[in-house]
Amino acid sequence: MDYSQPAVCLALLQKLHPTDFRATHASLGRIVNGLLEASPAPNQHLEVLEAARETLAFVQGEMAHAYAIHPQPPARNQEGGALERVVSLWKAVARSYARIADADAREGTLEDQRALLAQRRVFYEGLVLVEYYRAHLELPQGLWRAVHVAYNDAVRNGLAQVRVTDPLNEVWRAQSAQEAYVATLLAELANPYGRGERELNWVVRWAQRFAPYCTLDTGIEGHKPSTYGIDTDGDSGLRPLGLLARTPTVLRFDGSGLATQIQAVLAQFKRGVTPASLGLGNDCSASSSARLLLSLYRPWGLAASGRRFPRRQKAGAIDFTGDWLAIGYAIKGELFQQPVGEQRARAFRDDISLLTFGERVATVDGSTSESRRREAQAADLGMECERWELMDQSVGGFRLRRSGNGARLDHHQLVGIRPPDADQLLIADLSWLMYRTDGTLEVGVNVLPGVPRVVGVRRTAARTGAREPFHQAFVLPPSPALKTAGALVLPPAWFKKDRIVEVRDGEERQQVRLLKVLMRGANFDQCSFVPVEQEVRPA
Structure with a gap:
């Protein structure tokens, strides 16, 4: 198939099946790179790229699951890995829009599309950075510089603030090159390496939604050193102005309008308005959206702040x-062991290897120090x-x-x-x-505050006499100095409000009621609780 012919590529796009995303991804790569190498007429080249955008967004997102869910070392993302293929395609798309703009500067057939070409180029250069955030990998040198160059070209040609139609922008259905640039800046400010796949997807979407409320200004004098700025001739994102040299390429970032918008959204949540109706998406609840917006309020809407506890x-x-x-x-x-009778304790210890690797753990000489004994046994048990x-x-x-x-x-x-x-x-x-x-x-x-103890936990059974085994968990005692109450750290998905859980702490057993989830992680639920016998009962 001749991927240098726009008509052939358009026909192929009609036959692609996004559900078979790997095959579709390979076909899109051949289309984008084939046209980039052939450099057909600018208007025909642009027609193919625009027709492919929605399918591109879908299959690239599907490919990204491979490295977004479980971060991997760089070596596993190279040599044809999913990240390399996704990043290479985004770069090729960005270069394609730049190539069309360069060609049209000579031919002049797309005068009314120049702002669109500028916006698309900035948008796709920004997506390259996002993929490294998804993969939890350090940004290679030159990625930020490519974003800055694309934006500077839009500014130089007077196109940066011209809004163009963009169906991929879920709220506004339009975007300017400057708004695409600001959205990339916001994504970095959102602590992307501290976000899981789902939260980062929200951050990227919300950055597009809130970008119009931010401004970039050349006036940097007289502002606090903590105010954010960007050196458009550098190779990094936003930094406090106090850390940037006073050069003509430095712009001041103002997110005060965004702070007001976040306050308005949080107020709407209190009135019962749903995230979907506020343009945040239908895949997030009001409570999770509120928590994330609160964490974004300061970096997005105010300025850089020092750490609460300096490192x-x-x-x-x-x-x-x-x-x-x-x-x-x-x-x-x-x-961790299940409770056993005294007569079975020795047999259980003797056969503990059957619960690990099927081999008997070597007996450690009693004269060995306790620390060395524990280290040796830990090594034997993995x-x-x-x-x-x-x-x-x-x-x-x-x-x-x-x-x-x-x-x-x-x-x-x-x-x-x-x-x-x-x-x-x-x-x-x-x-x-x-x-x-x-x-x-x-x-x-x-x-997590407090010195942890290992406890056994099991959910109370609905049927009389039915008992499930105990599972390992941890209890964190209250800390008056840190003003924290006691907490249970349970296996994942165990928390359910008002669930009764039996806790075995040494020889003591008691039932507790789970009150509130304090933190939900990848493999644990941290929650508050109260012993059932201490609950206040009505008179």
Whole structure:
């Protein structure tokens, strides 16, 4: 098939089946790259690209699931991996619109489409960055510069603020090159490496929705150093003006209008208005939308702010594990077990290997120190902790780094860490993660307040006499100093408001009522609770 002929490509587009997204993706790649190489008449080239946009958006999104759900090291995203194919196609589309604009500058057949060509180019250059955010990979050099160049070309040609029709913009159905540029800036401000796939999809959509309420201005003098600015001749996104050199290429970013809009949306939620009717989408609830908007209010609508708890540079090694059972083992010093009678305890311990790898755990000499005994047994059971490098820390968490291979981690996963010189393992939420281009993994962890204890939990059965086994969980005691109440950390999807759960803490057992979910992660639910016997009963 001759992919250099626009008529042939248009006919093929009519036959593509988006549900077979891999085959469709390959066909779209051949179409886009074939026309880019052939450089047909600008109007015919543009017709094909515009006809392909909706299918492109769908199949690229389907391809992105491969790396958005479970972040992987850079090596697994190269050599024909899904990320490389998606990014290559977005780059080819952006170059195609730039090529059409260059050709039309000579031929003058698309005078009324020049603003559209500028907007499309900025839009697709921005999508390249978004894919790296999805994959939790460090941005390669030059990506931001490509976005800036596309925007600067639109400004130089007087096209930056001209709105054009864009069916992919779900709210406005139109967008200017400047609004596409601002949407890319907003995506970076939203802490993209701290978002899962679903939240990042919302962020990207909402950035398109709220971009018209932001402005870019050349007047930077007299503004606070914390005000955001952008160097359009650089290779990075928004930065506080205090960190940027005063050059003619620096613009001031003003999101005050966006702050007002976010306040208005939150007020609408309180009146019962749905996210879909406010242009936020029909795949998000009012409560989850409100939480996300609140987290975006300051970076999007105000200015840069210092950390609540400043980080302190600190070097050293730290014990780290993301395995649920290994966390419990490191805290308690033994594998989680079901309650057994005294007469069966020895048999259970003797056969504990049957619950792991089918091989008997070697008996450790009693003269060995307790720490060495535990380390040896942890290694035999596959429950040992990895050693990570501590980069810095604050009151609430740590920034860590791991070189080389290790266990695979998911965003917002429960992990266990043992800080240097600490005896007790703490549990923490993996709040963000990013792979550097050399394969080094950097993560931020927020420690859950309190010293955790391992407990057994099971849901009360609806049928009398029916009992399910206990499952490992963790209890965090109340901390008056941190003004936190006690909490249970349960396996995922366990929380249900007012559910009664039986908790076994050592030899003690009690029933508790689950009250409120405090945090929901990839593999855990942290929730508040109250013992059933302590509930206030009506007189």
